[in-house]
Amino acid sequence: MTKVNVYVTLRESVVDPQGIAAKDALHKLGFDEVGNVRIGRLIELELSGTQAEIEERVKKMCEVLLVNKVIEDYSFEIGEVAGK
């Protein structure tokens, strides 16, 4: 099984209310050095296959299920092979 990390972020042009709330809360707590905050998703997948297969399949998974391409962007990193 290979581990893949998929990073899903809101597109730059999309307002991120959750990020704005986090930023406001950080400011209230005294973290005034914080500028922009954006909150996205980290999807950790374990899957089998060769490097090339995995790359192609993960792209497809993102397109059909994991990512809302209208408002989100994604990238992924194929990591180390986990045990078994």
Add this chain to the structure above:
Amino acid sequence: MTKVNVYVTLRESVVDPQGIAAKDALHKLGFDEVGNVRIGRLIELELSGTQAEIEERVKKMCEVLLVNKVIEDYSFEIGEVAGK
């Protein structure tokens, strides 16, 4: 402003219903090679300060607001300096 990516994941011992739902959906769509799926958060921060200050401050932000340490783990990566 320096960019920092904070990766927040559920602890191994905590059940992840969202991940299970995603895995089931992927299987139904024919992605049978997928094993475990876990869904976490990716928090993108922009903040000012030296490398050492940033490291200390981001840790504090995670402890007091961004991460629920009872059920979540986190790590972060200090990235490139963005414009201005």
